[in-house]
Amino acid sequence: MAECHPVGFHWPMEAKRRGAKLIHIDPRFTRTSAVADIHVPIRAGSDIAFLGGLINYIISTDRYFPEYVVNYTNASKIVSEEFQDTEDLHGFFSGWNPDDGGYDVDSWQYEGFDVSPMPGGSGRFGAAGERKTERANERQDESLQDPRCVFQILKRHYSRYTPEMVDATCGIPEDQFLAVAKTLCDNSGRERTSAICYAVGWTQHSVGAQYIRAASIVQLLLGNIGRPGGGILALRGHASIQGSTDIPTLYNLLPGYMPMPKAGPHPDLPSYIDGNTAPTGWWSNLPKYFVSLLKAWYGVAANENNDYCYDYLPRLTGDHSHMSTVAEMADGKLKGYFVMGENPTVGSMHGALHRKGLRELDWLVVRDFAVTETADFWQDAPEIKRGEIRTQDIKTEVFFFPCAAHTEKEGSFTNTQRLLQWHHTAVQPPGDARSELHFMYHLGRRLKRLYADSADPKDRAIRDLTWDYPTEGEHDEPGAEAVLAEISGYTMTDGEALGGFLELADDGTTACGCWIYSGSYKDRVNQAARRKAGREQTWVAPEWGWAWPANRRILYNRASADPAGRPWSERKKLVWWNDDRGVWEGLDQVDFVAGRPPSYRPGAKAQGVDALSGIDPFIMQGDGKGWLYAPNGLLDGPLPTHYEPQESVVANPLYKQQCNPARMEWKRRDNPFHKAHDDPRFPFVVTTYRLTEHHTAGAMSRWVAWLAELQPEMFCEVSPELARERGLSNGGWATITTARGEIEARVLVTERLRSLRLKGRTVHQIGLPYHWGSKGLSTGDTVNELIGFVGDPNVSIQESKALTADIVAGRRSRGRRVVTSGDLVARIEEDATERDLPGARGSADASHGHKNGEATEGRTHS
């Protein structure tokens, strides 16, 4: 955290000054470890074994927070008999469908009550069927003894995650593990809270989503969620990565985390509403938010008799995530590609496969500060330098547009605390540099002109699109506040700015571009631009910027009070129930149903938000409880389970199933994998990470002299033992190779990356900062040439934190080799069978990589 969120790290250091304990779990001894109280090195890719060990410890030593667990989590819920655990099926849960390479989730449901999770997350695609929706039929055992209650299932699932198993799997000696477990438990409970901060060290795995689930279980058991000083803090990456998932330039989401319609299950508005609206919990409001979105996009054209223009929306037919799209591109199925504010040939996996895709395009548009490695793929690439590919043979037309910097345009970023902050224009952009707002707006106006008089029904969406934003200045820059006003929402009658999502209706009378941002333009005031100084406010600082939802700062903060509405502790109070005024009050905006007393219990037939009782802090869930066990919503199991990375050094010590069965795996000749474990050609564990001094793919730091001089050259970190074994010298050169490619790097031999002992076996690790590329004042080889396409099934995030590779002394022989061209293609053969139990993957089709575009396999007609 010290490296990648240094100013954010001020607050843990402030807590440490006041006596808090800082625990850092990381394969390397980093700048965070240097100031931590406890640093525990862990084998990259084995955190679920570690967190499972914590869960085992918390339950077996009774250190969980009983009142919190019983009242606020689904620990007491009884699960259906059909459910079978990984203990029974060698690493599989019940419901695995080998032909499809995925789980049917029906056997995971509660007994007597079907809970659908966040919309769109309902199991595999097209899981239809009638659902049992009355909460009255829920069965639970508050004593937590029933063998089929969640608590006992949890206990049994992690029964083998003992301290010994943690030592054997993660390389963490028992005494160190117990020190961490004890310290965490000592600092949790009624009077004390602990927080868990994570970022891509946890997410970039083929089991990434389950890493976070495991941490949620630990925090729910300890009662740390919804309370000040507690919680799980995702330390998001870019300035507005949170914003770009809330208002998602993502294939599977519409603004406000509503799902994009799927071809099969949602042919029309009613099927979409029914498929995605949760009968109970806050998501029962989905129709208001969805209709308001369509009104914002299609204005008067959208009305109740044309399903509010639902038919204008394109439909998904599977996984169209980044890696799937690039695989399609490499197979020549894409014509045009816009890359705005990203540098995939350095930042994304397998640069060579990306460049192969770019070579197949008709045209590519890149918008950035300077020509990036992505924009220059046609003349500056390893395969071109080796002469395997010739520039003249590349047919792609390439446009490079200079972009305006954040100081040359106005708009809002959403930071990692869901806080919208407005940045104003300081100076005008130079020359032809323009903002993306300008580019998209004027592109849209040109397309509206081109389609102005088209009668073709497919073009109605463009013609009816509301696109009349006011422009200002010599460059006709569209007014960003006008766009914010649309995002925040207005009444269709008189265009009045809405105060929040409570005012949204599903009858077409309100328009709102993103329901969770509703209220960010309340009273026609740009709430994101508020700048009341922090020192003039409480520590919650509600009048600086605006946080979604409804300027609330700590989510699920109802859980900071006990079932009767009294703060768990005076020291850690946040919100509480004021019985005489009949309202919730406190330091933060309350995350609960307004005016609902703690004593409220829903009636038998209660539906929607009324189904939430006074002790259901987790209002987004169908059952209002924190999920220790996820009956629905995750594609790879209701409980986090330790699986080895795609390329590991060891066999899975816990189960016969080596890897996550539902992982996304692109089986292609140009995306070869190593052996599942113990590959003699690639004996070392590699992890990749950042340096404080550089920024991601490097375009924003390797061109800046004051940053480039701090970390001038690409280097790798190796332990003294590995250096001795491979003849590497500090300050010298080394070449790192995988099946996908090879790179060279300077060598930094350091004791901060000592080798790990796994059951008596020594495992060497190689550390690779991934910032370098061929452009800039400081240049170097790109780490991501080494990493293949493999991803997590739930969010399709790549696995770049744990893989295997080889390292030899000296610079690379002749020009860098990549697997998509030249002699590296033919040489690699591997057998992929060991990753899954025999028969687990019925057909090649079973791996997600081949699943996208089911419809496109058949002939399509337009």
Added chain:
Amino acid sequence: MGMRDMVRSATGWPVLKQLKHKDLFALGETAYSTRTKELAPRIRQADGVTKSVCPYCAVGCGQLVYTIGDKITDIEGDPDSPISEGRLCPKGAATFGLVTGSHRLHNVLYRAPHGTEWKTIPLEEAMDMIAARVKSVRDSTWEAATEDGTPLNRTMGIAHLGGATLDNEENYLIKKLFTALGAIQIENQARI
């Protein structure tokens, strides 16, 4: 310069001041030059300070951007921000070098198919070319429905990448326009 400073006003010669004030060591104010006496932070004469937010990471530290005319003279931390209280990390502190760096290009570049070099083209012309290409690809790769008639209403011929470094308002227009065009392969850094 020091000496010209002195010659202009003989009494300005520090040694004479040294004698006058009986300042044996002349370690302090006696040895000041006129420039030092009039020293001021350059932002005192800035005619504008803009409230901004660091463009690098999601902590979202506040930044103050000082300008003199249409030039930026300093970008430092904003002490008012409850998140950062004026603090910055090396990247936030180097933002001046990013936004005023000489690496930034000011013109649109174009590489023709099979071309071996970039050439500059005007912005408006480039925008027209893009719009035309979007229309032609959309029209030629449109998928109205699947074989069994399930509506698809999309083009798989156009994709977009990027968003994490862009404003919410920009992400909104990108999602809104491309979805209206039927392009669904819209992705950003949340995947990597």
Added chain:
Amino acid sequence: MSPGRDERDAGAEARHIDLRRADLSGEGSGQRAGGEAPEALQAVGVWDRLPSATSSGADATYYDRPVLKEPVWIWAVPAYFYVGGTAGAASLLAEVAESLTRGETDGLVRKARRIGAAGGGIGTALLIYDLGRPERFLNMLRVFRPTSAMSVGSWTLAAATPVFAASAVLPHAGGLPGHLGNLLGKVAGFLGMPLAGYTAVLLTNTAVPVWQASRRSLPWLFIGSAMSAAGSLLGLADLNDTEERIVRRFEVAGQVAELVATAAVERDVSEVKQVGRPYREGVSGGLWRASKVFTVASLALNLWPRHGRALRLASGACGTAGALGIRFATFYAGKASARDPRASFHQQRAGEGGAAATGSAAVSGPGGRRATD
């Protein structure tokens, strides 16, 4: 002090900043840059051992990096030490001779005064040449700062140079100017003394261990070798017997003092083994030993009973070589000493740092331990 247009462009280019977008008026914005990387950094070898190799234990250093900055002076400074010293000693001898004789040493006086004048001029030129910003040489006379040996020296040189010149030129004119010249000669002679010695104080009043350690002995060495240098130089000219005797005795006295002083310096710097290394090893060590040999040779030739032109030339050459060698040896010893962090660390740990001047060492370890504990 705003730099000219092209200098601002060069500055912006060196900083990779676009002047059309940026205003460069900060404190360091006028610093010229853009030459290829500063030699100091290029000269830095890559640390090829384990990073934690020297970071603990008795002999800890920071990757063996110097704790001091190497003196930035070039050859012109030791050359000035020689020229200044010779001029100072020569002018002193000239004035003493002029006052205690009635004309029998006029030749010597004239030649010595000419050496003084030349020394003043050449010395000033050498110092200006060494400056980072030669065009600001007059700033040396902005203030008089007694704590700075260079300030004292600059004022001394500034006073001496015209006086040396006047005393060499005016007496020929005779009459009032002549008398004035003679009078100024006395001043010159008087100024010659500090001129010949202040340079030693200049070196020892620095943080460089080997110079600091010889603060009591180096002045004797520089003054002794100044006498030897002046004597050797004057000895080359054709002098009458009296003048020749004066010069040789003066030179011998100087060379004896020089040799005694070299021993004193060696003793001072070797109190702490690491501090004395530059006089034993490397270029400075070699120069040091060579210059002692030359001085001894010159002394021997001077004491040789029989005299003759050739003998005089040989002793003068050896004497000059010795004097020059001593100054360059001391100069390069200082550079080597500044590069060696262990010299400073061992010197200060041995009580020769702050403790020597104040009686108590600094706190420099856990539990408030003092440097010399």
Added chain:
Amino acid sequence: MSPKGFFTDTTVCIGCKACEVACKQWNQLPDDGLFFTGMSLDNTIDVGASTWRHVAFVERPAPLGGQVTGMGNLSWLMMSDVCKHCKRAGCLEACPTGAIVRTEFDSVYVQPDICNGCGYCISGCPFGVIDRREEDGRAWKCTLCYDRLQDGMTPACAQACPTESIVFGELNDLQAQAEKRVEQLHSRGMTEAYLYGADAGNQPGTGGLNAFFLLVDKPEVYNLPPDPIAPAMEAGEAWRSMAAAALGMAVAAFGAVLTSRTGARP
């Protein structure tokens, strides 16, 4: 004005180098070239003419008090080095042109319009801070943001530091704060913490530093001198011996002339 200065608590330094970059940005200094040094994460190596803040990285095969790591005997010390603005400043006392001056804030400031690059300050600094950049010819170092102080602004490095390892303020307040912090660290098991240069008693040779440090290992480990001295403190001995030697030279001159003259007239 009362003396201002820095208290640098190296135990909370995370080696992020924000101080180094904030100083370069505020003062608009050029870079020092791009070299991989192999010295842990320190590619800056030292303060110098164009780098007025340098962050040292020390990987030690020794544990840090109060810290537990699974890496065995290992700790990683970081420290942001800067000009110490010494009470008795070697550079100030050496500067013949009066370019270096003592300001009303008790800081030591180099006037770039006066310095002629004589380089004497560079040899006078016992910490090896001030240096000359060849292309420029003048000596440069940290100004304790003398320009910002005119408007009561915090120095750029102190304002940027994410963990307040660098604290700017009134010197006496800082000294009190530093004493309390040492006690706090000792009570938490980090008994090796101590103050370096806090005042004249702590560091007699320089009379105390306006920019002083809390360290956890010997100064040498951070490339700091264990017992620095402002050279002018010992100037007296050199001047006295020079005077004696000069006198000796005069005596030798008189002796040579008196014993050689014959009294003859030309």
